[in-house]
Structures are given as C-alpha cells and as structure tokens.
Amino acid sequence: MSGLGGLNRLSRLATVVRAGLRSNFGLAILKHRLFKEKKDRWLVPVFALAGLGVLPTLYGIVLLIKGAYAILAPMGQERALLTLGVLAGQLLILLFGIYYVISAFYFSRDLEFLIPLPLRPSEVMISKFAVIMINEYLTVAAIVLPVVVTYGVMAKGGIGYWVNAVLVYLALPVIPLALVSLLVVAMMRFINVSRKKDILILVGSIVLIVLALALQIGLGRTAGPQPSAQAVTAFFTSPDSLLNRVGSKFPPSIWATKAVAAGFSSEGPANLALLLGVSLAFFAGIVVMAEKLFYRGLIGLSETTGKKRRLTRDEMSRRVSSGRRAVAAVFGREWKIMNRTPIFLLNGVLVVVIVPVIFVLLANMGSGRGGSGGGGDLSAILKTMTSANPLFAILAAALFMTVCGSLNGTSSSTFSREGAQFWISRVIPVAPREQAAAKFLHSYLVAMLGVVTATVVAAIVLHLKAVHLAAAAGLALVAGVLLTVVGMIIDLARPLLNWTNPQKAIKQNFNVLLATLADIGILTAVFFGAKALIKAKLATTVVLGVVFLALAAAAALSFGILLRFADKRYPEIES
Amino acid sequence: MIELTDVSKSYNRGKVKAVDGLTLTVKPGEIFGFLGPNGAGKTTTIKMIVGLLRPDAGSVAVEGYDVAKEPLKAKQVTTYVPDYPAVYERLTGLEYLNFIGDVYGVPREARLDRIGRWLEIFELASVVTNPIQSYSHGMKQKIVLTAALLPAPRVMVLDEPLVGLDPRAAHQIKELFREHCDEGKTLFFSTHIMEVAEKLCDRIGIIHKGRLVACGTMEELKSIDRTEAGQSLEEIFLELTDK
Numbered sequence: 158m159s160g161l162g163g164l165n166r167l168s169r170l171a172t173v174v175r176a177g178l179r180s181n182f183g184l185a186i187l188k189h190r191l192f193k194e195k196k197d198r199w200l201v202p203v204f205a206l207a208g209l210g211v212l213p214t215l216y217g218i219v220l221l222i223k224g225a226y227a228i229l230a231p232m233g234q235e236r237a238l239l240t241l242g243v244l245a246g247q248l249l250i251l252l253f254g255i256y257y258v259i260s261a262f263y264f265s266r267d268l269e270f271l272i273p274l275p276l277r278p279s280e281v282m283i284s285k286f287a288v289i290m291i292n293e294y295l296t297v298a299a300i301v302l303p304v305v306v307t308y309g310v311m312a313k314g315g316i317g318y319w320v321n322a323v324l325v326y327l328a329l330p331v332i333p334l335a336l337v338s339l340l341v342v343a344m345m346r347f348i349n350v351s352r353k354k355d356i357l358i359l360v361g362s363i364v365l366i367v368l369a370l371a372l373q374i375g376l377g378r379t380a381g382p383q384p385s386a387q388a389v390t391a392f393f394t395s396p397d398s399l400l401n402r403v404g405s406k407f408p409p410s411i412w413a414t415k416a417v418a419a420g421f422s423s424e425g426p427a428n429l430a431l432l433l434g435v436s437l438a439f440f441a442g443i444v445v446m447a448e449k450l451f452y453r454g455l456i457g458l459s460e461t462t463g464k465k466r467r468l469t470r471d472e473m474s475r476r477v478s479s480g481r482r483a484v485a486a487v488f489g490r491e492w493k494i495m496n497r498t499p500i501f502l503l504n505g506v507l508v509v510v511i512v513p514v515i516f517v518l519l520a521n522m523g524s525g526r527g528g529s530g531g532g533g534d535l536s537a538i539l540k541t542m543t544s545a546n547p548l549f550a551i552l553a554a555a556l557f558m559t560v561c562g563s564l565n566g567t568s569s570s571t572f573s574r575e576g577a578q579f580w581i582s583r584v585i586p587v588a589p590r591e592q593a594a595a596k597f598l599h600s601y602l603v604a605m606l607g608v609v610t611a612t613v614v615a616a617i618v619l620h621l622k623a624v625h626l627a628a629a630a631g632l633a634l635v636a637g638v639l640l641t642v643v644g645m646i647i648d649l650a651r652p653l654l655n656w657t658n659p660q661k662a663i664k665q666n667f668n669v670l671l672a673t674l675a676d677i678g679i680l681t682a683v684f685f686g687a688k689a690l691i692k693a694k695l696a697t698t699v700v701l702g703v704v705f706l707a708l709a710a711a712a713a714l715s716f717g718i719l720l721r722f723a724d725k726r727y728p729e730i731e732s
Numbered sequence: 733m734i735e736l737t738d739v740s741k742s743y744n745r746g747k748v749k750a751v752d753g754l755t756l757t758v759k760p761g762e763i764f765g766f767l768g769p770n771g772a773g774k775t776t777t778i779k780m781i782v783g784l785l786r787p788d789a790g791s792v793a794v795e796g797y798d799v800a801k802e803p804l805k806a807k808q809v810t811t812y813v814p815d816y817p818a819v820y821e822r823l824t825g826l827e828y829l830n831f832i833g834d835v836y837g838v839p840r841e842a843r844l845d846r847i848g849r850w851l852e853i854f855e856l857a858s859v860v861t862n863p864i865q866s867y868s869h870g871m872k873q874k875i876v877l878t879a880a881l882l883p884a885p886r887v888m889v890l891d892e893p894l895v896g897l898d899p900r901a902a903h904q905i906k907e908l909f910r911e912h913c914d915e916g917k918t919l920f921f922s923t924h925i926m927e928v929a930e931k932l933c934d935r936i937g938i939i940h941k942g943r944l945v946a947c948g949t950m951e952e953l954k955s956i957d958r959t960e961a962g963q964s965l966e967e968i969f970l971e972l973t974d975k
C-alpha cells in the first residue's frame with residue numbers, strides 16, 4: 158500500500174515538475190514556432206551571429222585560464238583554479254539565487270493555481286526549485302564551464318575527470334540554493350506578518366545580497382600578519398595549499414575540486430560521495446522546511462494593505478495633476494511601475510547600483526594582507542594595466558561604465574513589461590513615437606544611474622585622473638544611448654505581452670537575452686575599431702574623438718529609426 | 733458618430749472569419765446596443781473601432797476621422813472600456829486617472845470636477861489612493877469606467893460594461909449613458925443582457941457569425957417579416973441567431 162502510494166506520489170511530483178519546467182522555458186512553443194509554423198526562423202541566423210560575437214570574449218577567458226594554469230602547475234597549485242571556478246560559480250548561484258528564489262517561490266502567478274490543487278507544499282516547492290536549478294545551470298555555465306573544460310584539456314583529464322565534472326556540475330547549485338531558500342523562506346515567514354511587504358522584500362533581498370558579499374570578502378581575506386618569506390615558500394612548496402586556503406571557508410568547493418581533479422582514482426570517489434551526500438541532505442532539509450514554512454509565508458502575500466480613507470477637497474485638489482505633457486505622463490507611468498514591481502526593480506535600478514559596488518568589493522578582495530596568497534590583487538593589476546597608457550585606461554573605464562549602465566533588461570523589456578495593459582498605450586491619443594521617446598528617457602535614466610555609480614567606482618578602484626574619468630563617462634553616455642535604443646528596437650520587434658508572471662517579462666524574456674548579445678556584439682565592434690585606431694598610432698585625443706563621434710552618429714541614427722519603427726509597429730501589435 | 737463600411741476581419745490567416753462585411757452607422761446622440769451569441773464577433777468589431785485591431789478590408793471612421801489614416805484624431809475623441817479590466821495594478825486609482833487626464837489633455841478644473849463626481853457615484857472615493865492591485869474586480873471595472881468618462885469623449889465604446897457590477901452601480905451607469913448621449917454624444921456597447929438593450933438603446937444591432945443579421949430600433953426589429961407581433965427582444969434574438 159505504502160509502496161504504491163509512494164510511487165503515485167513520485168509520478169505526481171514528476172508531473173508537477175514537468176509542468177513547471179514547461180511553463181517556464183516554453184521550449185515546446187519555441188520548437189513549434191521554429192519548425193512547424195516556420196515563424197521565427199530568422200532567429201536562428203541571428204543567434205548564430207550573436208554567438209560568433211561572444212567568441213572573442215570567450216577566447217580571452219580561455220587564454221586567461223591557460224595562463225594561470227601555466228603559472229600554477231609548476232608549483233603544484235593548479236587545482237586551486239578549479240576551486241576558484243567552483244567558488245565563483247557558487248557565489249554567482251548565491252547572488253542570483255536570491256532573485257530567483259524570491260520571484261519563483263513568491264511572485265509567480267501560477268502559485269494561485271497550484272495552491273488549491275491537492276499537492277503538498279513541498280511538491281510545489283520542488284517544482285519551483287527545479288526551474289531555478291535550470292536557470293542556475295545556465296547562469297553559471299559562463300564561469301564554470303570554461304574553467305573546467307580548459308583545465309581538463311590542459312591536465313589531460315581522463316574519463317573519470319569528465320564524468321565527475323558533469324556530476325559535480327549538476328550538484329553544484331544544490332547547497333547554495335538550499336541555503337538561500339532556507340533564508341528566504343524564513344524571511345518571508347516573518348515579512349508576511351507585516352504590512353509593507355514589497356518594501357520589506359526589497360530590503361530583505363538587499364540584506365541577503367550584502368550577506369553573500371560579506372561571505373565573499375571573508376573568503377578572500379585571510380586574517381593574520383604579513384607572512385614571512387619562509388612561510389610563503391613553505392606555502393607554495395606544499396601541494397594544494399592554495400586550494401585548501403581558497404576553499405577553507407566553504408568546504409564543498411574543496412570536495413568538488415578533489416572529486417573532479419582526481420577522477421575515479423585516489424580521493425576522487427570519496428569526495429564525490431561527500432559532495433553528493435551533503436547536497437542530498439540539504440535538499441531533504443528544504444523539503445522538510447517547505448512542509449512547515451512555505452505556505453505560511455505565501456498565503457496573504459498578494460494582499461496589499463491600504464487604509465480606507467477619504468481625501469478632503471484640499472488633498473484631492475493637490476493630488477489631481479494639473480496637466481503634464483503626454484511624454485511626461487508616460488515617463489511617470491514607466492518609472493512608477495518599474496520601481497513598484499519588485500522583480501522589475503531588482504533587474505533595473507537595483508542592478509545598476511549594485512553591480513558596480515560588487516565590483517569594488519571584488520577588486521579589493523585579496524588586496525592588502527591576504528593578497529600574497531594567490532597574487533589576486535585585482536585592483537593592483539588593473540592599476541598597472543591602465544597606468545601604462547591613459548588611452549587604454551579611458552577605454553577600459555568607459556567599457557566598464559557602459560556595461561554597468563546598459564547591460565540590464567530595462568530597455569529591452571520596455572514594451573514587454575506593459576503586458577496585458579498594452580491596450581492602454583494603443584488607445585490613448587499619444588503618438589507611438591512620443592511614447593517611445595518617453596520610454597527611451599526612462600531606460601536611459603536607469604542607464605545613466607549605472608554610469609554615475611560606475612564612475613564613482615572607477616574613481617575609487619582605478620584612481621583615474623578627473624579628465625580621463627570625464628572622457629570615459631562621456632563615451633559611456635553616448636554608448637548608452639545606442640545600446641538603450643538597440644534594446645528597445647529589439648523588444649519592439651516582438652514584444653512579449655501575454656505574461657501573467659512579471660518574471661517572464663524581464664528575467665525570462667528572450668528579447669533581453671537577444672539585446673545583451675547584440676550589445677556585446679556592438680561593444681566588440683567598437684573594441685576592434687579602437688584597436689585599429691591605436692595601431693595606426695593616432696593621438697589619444699584623435700582616437701577618443703573618432704570613437705565618440707562614431708558612437709554619437711550611430712546613436713542619433715538608431716534613435717531616428719526607433720521613432721519611425723514605433724510609428725510602424727504600434728498599430729501592428731494586435732492586443 | 734461611428735461609421736463601419738464593409739469591414740471584415742479574420743484570425744489565423746483567414747481560417748477564422750470573425751467579422752464578415754459589416755456595415756453600420758451610429759449617429760450622434762445615439763446609444764447603440766450590440767448583441768450576439770458568444771464568439772459572434774462583438775469584441776472583434778469593438779477592437780477595430782478603437783484601433784486595437786486592423787480590419788482586413790473595409791474602413792472605420794469615428795467622428796469623420798478614418799481610424800487607420802488619422803489615428804490620433806480618432807483616438808482623441810474616443811474612449812474604450814474593454815471586456816476585462818486590465819489596468820496598471822501598481823498605480824493607485826488616482827494616479828491612473830491622472831495619467832488618463834494628462835494624455836487626453838483634460839483641463840484641471842474639469843478633471844477635479846469629474847473625478848470628484850464619478851468617484852462619489854461609484855463609491856470609490858475612499859480607495860483612490862490605494863493601489864489598483866487591492867481593488868475587487870468590480871472596483872477595477874469602475875475605475876476603468878471612470879477613466880473612460882474623464883475626457884468627456886464624443887464617442888464611448890464599451891465591451892460588456894455591466895458585467896460584474898452590482899445593481900446600484902449598473903443602475904448608475906445606465907443613467908450616465910443616457911446623460912452622455914443627451915449631450916449629442918455617441919455610445920456603442922455590447923451586452924448579453926436583453927432587458928438592458930431593450931430599455932436603454934436607441935438602436936440595436938444583432939451580429940451572428942460575423943454578419944449583421946438585424947439592425948434598427950426596437951420597433952423596426954419587431955417588424956421584421958418573419959417575426960410575429962408582440963415578440964420580446966429575447967425571442968427575436970433567439971430566432972435570428974438560431975443555427
């Protein structure tokens with residue numbers, strides 16, 4: 158009886174998980190559109206092209222890893238590379254996990270349909286967990302895969318290496334995600350009691366992110382006095398000392414390293430078993446917790462508290478606006494909706510402020526006392542790299558500012574975010590080009606916020622001269638116009654309007670991904686252009702001037718295209 | 733004034749013909765009721781009037797402005813209430829009304845006046861500063877109605893506006909409709925409630941499978957050959973839309 162019940166429950170769980178995955182990734186729909194309806198076929202070459210655009214960046218990363226391997230291997234420290242890769246991956250999982258967990262556990266609308274079904278809380282949560290895991294695999298692939306693959310090739314890893322690498326990769330997100338889930342579910346349990354939920358959720362997420370960062374810094378800095386020369390020699394002559402030191406604060410990364418590096422031999426299987434076992438235990442832990450806490454944090458979350466209160470004549474008169482221009486009205490609407498929807502805020506204003514700050518922390522990590530360990534003084538490396546040639550420093554800083562300001566989903570989800578409310582934009586007597594202009598102002602304001610924060614960060618980390626900093630910021634500001642417009646055009650071409658979960662409009666929006674790839678492509682093109690100019694031995698000011706003018710011309714041109722495209726597209730989008 | 737001339741629209745590349753050669757004129761000062769079974773093409777027609785859908789053939793004009801050629805002028809004189817009140821959940825009711833007032837260019841005094849009055853009538857005055865998210869379905873419906881009334885448009889187009897409203901609100905709405913049209917303005921709405929159409933509308937159109945099968949005043953509808961004298965609108969409707 159109980160055996161049969163267990164089997165039933167398992168198949169029911171599989172169904173829930175499958176439904177969750179299907180509704181989140183919609184591969185079936187994509188497949189249908191690509192092959193049956195032959196609709197979005199043009200996407201295939203676009204993606205191929207975009208993929209090519211990323212190749213140079215990837216190649217650079219691989220070169221970097223190879224270089225590090227060549228330096229570390231003679232000292233018997235090469236395994237530390239794996240540990241670093243794994244740790245970086247897990248940190249990323251932790252950071253993104255906070256977004257993912259909060260939005261999947263608490264802000265996805267399908268919960269309203271799932272909860273009334275005869276499912277256990279843990280089953281609902283596991284289905285959400287699976288969705289997040291897949292998201293995490295995709296997210297960390299960019300960091301972990303290059304490291305593991307390059308290492309494997311350099312170290313001539315056998316079958317054991319590759320098999321264990323795959324297993325470790327699959328298990329990688331479980332522990333950090335379980336930790337995050339525990340924290341988040343516990344946090345929500347208490348937040349739910351309170352009235353100002355949206356604000357608290359935001360504050361809570363920021364606190365969690367800061368905690369994760371503090372952990373990171375804790376890992377980077379090992380306390381203790383400046384090591385003597387002897388100590389350093391001793392350190393480097395005992396194999397894997399670096400690995401143990403780097404991973405000491407988070408043992409799973411050591412187990413992962415040893416499991417992968419040793420493959421099927423010596424300490425490999427034991428460490429693999431340890432990693433998988435602990436992961437499983439954590440997973441069991443959150444299942445138990447889900448039963449106890451999950452729904453209690455959930456129920457009543459969509460309820461907003463507002464006091465019922467009549468406005469007096471005076472108050473009413475003050476609150477009724479006295480006729481703003483249409484552009485200002487649309488801008489105000491964009492701004493309010495973006496900042497009041499937690500998922501949108503997390504991916505917009507918060508990202509552009511937090512990313513540069515994270516960068517400061519990363520750059521300072523390992524500097525000072527603990528720096529002797531891995532030579533990881535990123536800040537110092539940056540300084541030497543940039544002090545050689547101010548032109549190089551300016552371009553690098555500009556790139557950094559552009560990335561901080563523009564590589565977020567604000568512009569490339571600007572039409573998609575309207576969702577089911579797009580009909581309002583279609584019926585109001587405001588020309589599509591004016592609406593697009595208002596949306597541009599909003600997206601660009603977010604980008605500018607990022608550029609400003611990044612400028613402050615660059616001033617702290619890179620110690621650039623004020624003139625150079627200003628030049629970099631100027632470049633970033635024109636590049637920002639171009640990237641913002643490109644993102645908007647991509648989103649306008651096929652806005653995703655039929656979502657019910659705001660997560661879909663921004664985090665899982667194809668257009669955001671597409672725009673990111675396009676942005677990388679544009680920046681790569683600018684990079685090669687600048688490189689050619691530098692090779693031609695032109696003066697610094699000339700190079701900067703040419704890059705600036707080229708960007709400005711492209712920005713102006715694309716802005717004109719955007720306005721026309723809006724006039725053409727709005728009437729076509731049937732809603 | 734609304735003029736539909738030989739308008740057709742199909743979905744899925746012609747597989748589903750939703751509206752088929754529809755010609756119809758609604759004169760100023762008229763309340764026009766649009767009836768038809770589920771899937772007859774009412775919503776499709778309404779969306780073409782307000783410019784949300786583009787007709788495959790034919791033309792639509794509002795107050796003499798062709799909806800396709802002079803969309804902004806047409807939109808300036810029209811407001812629309814959809815069948816489902818999808819509005820900005822994160823804005824407060826008042827913010828939404830302000831937004832609508834701004835984009836339609838409603839002067840401040842008129843705005844204060846009308847907002848105060850409709851909020852009172854719809855019993856929304858005590859919740860306007862709360863996010864729309866916290867409204868019930870009917871309250872959302874009412875805020876959309878208030879927004880549609882706010883610009884005092886020449887033409888109002890509403891898709892099943894009475895669904896989900898309590899009897900008092902429904903009664904108020906009907907009074908407002910009458911008042912609106914007494915000022916020489918035009919009102920076009922779809923409904924499934926025969927009684928409302930019979931009592932409220934100056935003229936009634938019945939659409940069935942995308943075609944207009946009857947159109948006229950109650951008297952005119954009653955005098956269609958096939959029908960016997962003294963029939964109710966319900967009986968006429970059932971007869972015309974049978975098969």
Ligand SMILES: Nc1ncnc2c1ncn2[C@@H]1O[C@H](COP(=O)(O)OP(=O)(O)OP(=O)(O)O)[C@@H](O)[C@H]1O
Binds near residue numbers: 748770774777
């Ligand atoms: N987005 C769409 N895609 C495909 N077909 C559609 C779409 N919208 C409507 N249809 C089809 O067009 C026809 C007319 O639909 P419409 O929504 O206009 O009917 P309706 O008269 O408003 O019905 P109801 O009384 O149920 O609201 C139906 O056959 C419907 O299936």
Ligand SMILES: [Mg+2]
Binds near residue numbers: 774775776815891
């Ligand atoms: Mg309808």
